[in-house]
Amino acid sequence: MRDYNSEKSKVILVKCTEYDEDKVYEAVKSGLELLGGIEKFVGKDERILLKPNLLKKATPDKAITTHPTVFRAVAKLLKESGYTRVSYGDSPGNGNPTKISSSAGIKEVADELGIEEANFRQGKMVEFPRGKVAKEFVISQGVLDADGIINICKMKTHALERITGAMKNIFGCIYGFNKGLSHAKYQSSDRFAKMLADLHVMIKPRLHIMDGIVAMEGNGPASGTPVQMNVILMSEDPVALDSVFCRLIHLDPASVPTNVNGEAWGLGNWHDDHIEILTPQGEKSIDEIVQQYGNENFDVYRGDIKKAGFHRVEWLMKLVRQRPYVIKEKCIRCGICVNSCPVEGKAIRLDRDKGTAPEYNYDKCIRCYCCQEMCPKQAIEVKTPVLRKLLDKIVS
Ligand code: SF4
């Protein structure tokens, strides 16, 4: 592992305003050159897994999944550089991985370039005694079959961790419903981030490339709104990359548990003075890139009542905790949310005889938001109680 205490992390930022095949290819190519070339990260004989975000069945315009032109650019560059043992895959929250990669437009690109689908239909328990929080994981076979992973993540909001980027995308290496069980095991955003940091230490992705041309704001990571951000970010350091993403959306990187724990685990740096930003136009400061590409209106949860210590008062927390909520008019009563819930006995129930929308048992709900992620109709939103909004204002 690199010594991120003494070294600055390089984050590459390349402007790219549209999903035009040639433009995205040139952007990714120039970014990789600034990083020293793909050969720096993966050997020619190694089995390389490309890990896009394939959270659920969705077309590319929804900004839920990594856009196929970004995937194509990375895959094509590998092929052109003589890499022959390249595969791709992700373990979605729910559903068939092949169908999901097909709806995302990734399968078509992979088939065209002769990149095989990795095995995300099986998983294996792997012990990890070195883990600080997680001592074992059930890992998808496709990940175990690979020598190295290139993480091609998507710039999005996330109900539990505020954002999902390079750190969170690796969660898809966990096989199938074990992801839901991990939510049940590591319930708070902090514990969950610590588990993710252990997962990164174990898997050690070689390189992280973020599709931030069109990002997702609001009710992410699956029901938010696409928003133009016009960048592709790349780094060997997932924490620094996510931290730059935070800066671009005017979110304090220290408020993101995956950043704070990622740095504590030695995975990288989130502090600005430990990050060097390189662009094809030369080195830039954080202020310069924020001025050029930043979006202060990006819809992401910015509140933090923890600052005032309110989280220690249990009865108050019950009143102010965010909660998932079903928009009845949008709900088609499919029951996917119920199946996604990892809580024993389920914290959300659908009474098919009554024909009404699902109802929550908030006392049981652990706020993992798997139901919100998996709802095919964007019928679940995460709501912030008015009292919490007030408290957030007071302490901000
Ligand atoms: S997944 Fe969404 S649409 Fe399906 S029952 Fe649940 S809330 Fe309704």
Ligand code: SF4
């Ligand atoms: S109801 Fe939704 S948010 Fe609550 S525990 Fe179940 S899946 Fe998670």
